[in-house]
Amino acid sequence: MTKKKNGKGCLIVIGLIFILSIIGNLISKPQNEIYADASLKYRLSEYKEALELINEIIERDSTxxxxxxLRGKILYELQDTLHSEEDFKRTLTFAKTDSVKNIRIKELINWDIQHDQKEKAKELLKEEVKLYKNDSIKHIEIMEYAAEKYLVIGDTLETIHLYRQLSNEYKKIGRFNNRIGILYSIMHKNKNALAEFKKAVKAEPNNDLFLYNLGISYLNLLNKRKAKLYFKKSMELGNEEACREYRELTAKTRYYQRTKCCDGTTSSASGRGACSHHSGVCGIVNIPYKVYTIECN
Structure with a gap:
């Protein structure tokens, strides 16, 4: 009888130790480790397991x-779009500072773009540009970020609109007008582009890139005289592309003569016998070549 009681006692003790060890592991495991496990499960497409883990730590920290x-992304993959949207909204609701909001909004924007949720990404971009109103450097950064994302989405006009806001607010910074000019050039709106590149050069007259782009803009409008002027200025500031453009525009055209044969070919020989095997001589043709006065690297 004593042996049986001792056996039962041992089993009870072992069972208690086992249960306590499980509870201890659950209690002692840090939230960041559980979050890492949930993130891994999500990346491995093990969504149900990931959901259990993320629910566990949300119970510990609900803010x-x-x-x-992460739970919003998991629920989306589980096709629970209603609760997924609710969690995405909570993500921004619980973000108390602009820095936290900025991180979360950017994460969600990238996620929406990857999942072709362009309209949702646009709504988030509207929230993004409201941040850092009292910090000009960071506000410029998020405005430029938003402009680039609108371009990725395919909304060029909104990109131009944001750069226009920046150019109006920061008149001494030329890059905003320069970027608008580039976009107008891509859209083949050469006169609009010219106006923007002029503003960029006015803001920063010694910026070789802005001068080069202004030169290209004049060249697109077939104004070679003005194009040469700005290519020269850009070249003098060290712009190699400007140097090559200026080199072409300032090249001298010279000619050399070849005998024109009656069958359409030419010959370097002269005299009546020059085209004896090509139906005879039918005249002289002037062949142009360029003489360059500028050397570029």
Whole structure:
């Protein structure tokens, strides 16, 4: 009888130790490790397991924006779009500072673009440009970020609109007008592009890139005289592309003569016998060649 009781006692003790060890592991495991496990499960497409893990740490900390973002992505993959949207909204609701909002919004924008959710990405971009109103450097950064993302989405006009806002607000910075000019050039709106490149050069008259782009803009409008002027200025500031353009525009055209045969070919020989095997001589043709006065690297 004593042996049986001791056996049962041992089993009970072992069972308690086992249960306590499980509880201890659950309690002692840090939230960041559980989050890492949930993220891994998500990347491995093990969505149900990932959901269980993320739910566990949201119970511990119900205000962490990262947790809701991950759960929103998991729920989306599980086709629970309603609760997925709710979690994405919570992600921004619990973000108390502009820096946290900036991180979360950018994550969601990239996620929306990857999933071809362009309209949702645009809505988030509207929230993004509201950040850092009292910090000009960071505000410029997020405005430029938003402009680039609109371009990725395919909304060129909104990109131009944001750069226009920046150019109006920061008149001494030429890159905003320069970027608008490039976009207009791509759209073949050469006069609009010219106006923007002029503004960029006015803001920063010694910027070799802006001068070069202004030269190209004049060249697109067939104004070679003005194009040469700005290519020269850009070249003098070290722009190699400008040097090559200026080299072409300032090249001298010279000619050498060849005998024109009656069958359409030419010959370097002269006299009546020059085209004896080509139906005879039918005249002289002037062949142009260029003489360059500028050397570029």
């Amino acid at each position: 962490n924006t990262e947790y809701y973002e």
